[in-house]
Amino acid sequence: MTNIALIGAGNLGWHLGKSLHVAGARISQIFSRNLGKTSELATALNAVTTDDLRKISPDADLYLIAVHDSAIEEVADRLPVEIRRKKLIAHTSGATPMQVFSEKNIRRYGVFYPLQTFSRQRETDMRQVPFCLDANNEADFLLLKNLALTLSPKVHRLDDRQRAQLHVAAVFANNFSNHLFAIAQELLQKENMPFDLLLPLIRETVAKLEDGDPDEMQTGPARRKDTATIARHLQLLENQAEVRAIYEILTKHLINGKW
Amino acid sequence: MTNIALIGAGNLGWHLGKSLHVAGARISQIFSRNLGKTSELATALNAVTTDDLRKISPDADLYLIAVHDSAIEEVADRLPVEIRRKKLIAHTSGATPMQVFSEKNIRRYGVFYPLQTFSRQRETDMRQVPFCLDANNEADFLLLKNLALTLSPKVHRLDDRQRAQLHVAAVFANNFSNHLFAIAQELLQKENMPFDLLLPLIRETVAKLEDGDPDEMQTGPARRKDTATIARHLQLLENQAEVRAIYEILTKHLINGKW
Numbered sequence: 001m002t003n004i005a006l007i008g009a010g011n012l013g014w015h016l017g018k019s020l021h022v023a024g025a026r027i028s029q030i031f032s033r034n035l036g037k038t039s040e041l042a043t044a045l046n047a048v049t050t051d052d053l054r055k056i057s058p059d060a061d062l063y064l065i066a067v068h069d070s071a072i073e074e075v076a077d078r079l080p081v082e083i084r085r086k087k088l089i090a091h092t093s094g095a096t097p098m099q100v101f102s103e104k105n106i107r108r109y110g111v112f113y114p115l116q117t118f119s120r121q122r123e124t125d126m127r128q129v130p131f132c133l134d135a136n137n138e139a140d141f142l143l144l145k146n147l148a149l150t151l152s153p154k155v156h157r158l159d160d161r162q163r164a165q166l167h168v169a170a171v172f173a174n175n176f177s178n179h180l181f182a183i184a185q186e187l188l189q190k191e192n193m194p195f196d197l198l199l200p201l202i203r204e205t206v207a208k209l210e211d212g213d214p215d216e217m218q219t220g221p222a223r224r225k226d227t228a229t230i231a232r233h234l235q236l237l238e239n240q241a242e243v244r245a246i247y248e249i250l251t252k253h254l255i256n257g258k259w
Numbered sequence: 260m261t262n263i264a265l266i267g268a269g270n271l272g273w274h275l276g277k278s279l280h281v282a283g284a285r286i287s288q289i290f291s292r293n294l295g296k297t298s299e300l301a302t303a304l305n306a307v308t309t310d311d312l313r314k315i316s317p318d319a320d321l322y323l324i325a326v327h328d329s330a331i332e333e334v335a336d337r338l339p340v341e342i343r344r345k346k347l348i349a350h351t352s353g354a355t356p357m358q359v360f361s362e363k364n365i366r367r368y369g370v371f372y373p374l375q376t377f378s379r380q381r382e383t384d385m386r387q388v389p390f391c392l393d394a395n396n397e398a399d400f401l402l403l404k405n406l407a408l409t410l411s412p413k414v415h416r417l418d419d420r421q422r423a424q425l426h427v428a429a430v431f432a433n434n435f436s437n438h439l440f441a442i443a444q445e446l447l448q449k450e451n452m453p454f455d456l457l458l459p460l461i462r463e464t465v466a467k468l469e470d471g472d473p474d475e476m477q478t479g480p481a482r483r484k485d486t487a488t489i490a491r492h493l494q495l496l497e498n499q500a501e502v503r504a505i506y507e508i509l510t511k512h513l514i515n516g517k518w
Binding site: 069070095115116117119121122124128129130132154156158161162164165166167168169170171172173174175176177178179180181182183184185187188190191192193195197198199200201202203204205206207208209210211213214215217218219220221222223226228229232233236237242243245246247249250253254256 | 329387389413417420426432444447470476478479487488509513515
């Protein structure tokens with residue numbers, strides 16, 4: 001049974017902690033700056049808690065850092081020396097290179113990055129989540145791999161460069177597409193229409209990705225080079241300079257084809 | 260039983276014709292410029308076919324125009340005078356105002372617009388499709404409404420202005436989001452990663468829309484104003500000026516918040 005110290009109990013820490021516990025790992029200790037918010041998770045996992053990094057026990061097999069990207073370096077730097085010298089420390093970030101650990105003179109380090117968007121209110125089916133792993137030695141990679149396999153069959157070894165590229169791709173596929181949905185909602189509200197109208201279309205757009213590449217599935221006035229419809233759309237957006245600029249750049253990129 | 264002449268047998272005509280037939284309407288005649296491609300549909304629907312608009316029979320209750328937006332006016336203009344004077348003519352386009360009919364001295368006209376993306380290879384569950392209807396008189400609106408209700412419970416009356424706004428919103432929600440998926444795929448391919456990696460994330464992005472508005476659900480470095488991650492992403496995209504420009508405009512719009 002892998003003994004894990006979970007460092008950070010936000011959305012990601014909460015989901016990972018619960019899932020690893022259910023899958024048979026032991027979450028022995030949880031670090032959080034907000035112990036009040038952590039008590040429910042700690043009780044469910046039968047874990048002790050601390051808000052002091054210096055009090056993290058050196059007995060765990062894995063120190064899993066699930067804090068905001070901007071805090072990873074500082075947290076790694078403040079872990080007790082015994083842990084930094086002897087224990088496996090992994091972060092859960094898509095955007096952060098492993099070098100943050102080597103630069104801090106940590107000996108054994110890795111990445112345990114679940115490629116998914118997590119929110120406290122929603123259950124996440126971990127078996128559908130791709131786990132993107134890496135480590136600076138084979139034994140530790142195997143430990144992370146076997147741990148990930150208890151959660152999901154989708155386990156990939158990606159190096160820093162691949163993981164960084166995957167992270168920027170995920171920003172396009174998730175953050176930016178969601179923002180386009182928000183723009184669409186705003187456009188509908190201006191004419192007193194509910195966003196629900198678009199949900200079947202959005203669902204089908206995503207369902208089609210099962211059948212082929214998104215570029216093959218592309219439809220719409222830009223792909224058809226339907227300049228009359230594009231001109232009408234730009235006229236409708238004439239009082240919304242920013243939304244119009246987004247329409248123009250995406251239409252231009254679509255018309256120009258492969259880049 | 261509504262007697263329908265179907266004008267146009269592309270993706271949309273094919274799906275609408277089949278669904279209306281199954282739902283109990285009679286598709287008596289199909290116009291298509293390509294009779295070879297239409298024979299299978301005509302046989303399935305027990306309909307006669309023609310490639311000559313002048314030969315369309317005046318016996319139908321509804322003339323349903325499912326041709327490309329750019330051809331609607333011309334088709335309406337060439338229909339036999341008897342039909343143009345006495346019969347209900349409706350198009351199926353989100354982007355086309357009803358005036359195309361009044362300008363052509365057609366007396367009874369309407370819109371029968373299914374808000375969905377159709378492709379020949381995929382079955383479409385019509386019960387999930389919102390039908391956006393309009394007509395220039397109440398009796399004809401009722402005919403279209405009752406016909407749409409045989410296909411889907413989601414029936415809306417939208418005027419030209421609303422339908423045009425809905426169409427541009429749909430371009431953001433469907434065409435542009437799909438293009439972002441294509442950009443994400445291209446980014447992954449550059450580092451030898453399969454697009455499948457992103458599918459669970461994309462599915463969850465859409466599933467979250469059931470729980471709340473997209474703007475409330477927004478995550479990512481731009482929403483967090485995480486300038487360090489944004490800077491790293493822009494550096495990764497430094498050799499792809501167009502993709503980088505799309506990243507920048509969407510990030511800026513997200514950071515500036517409500518518009």
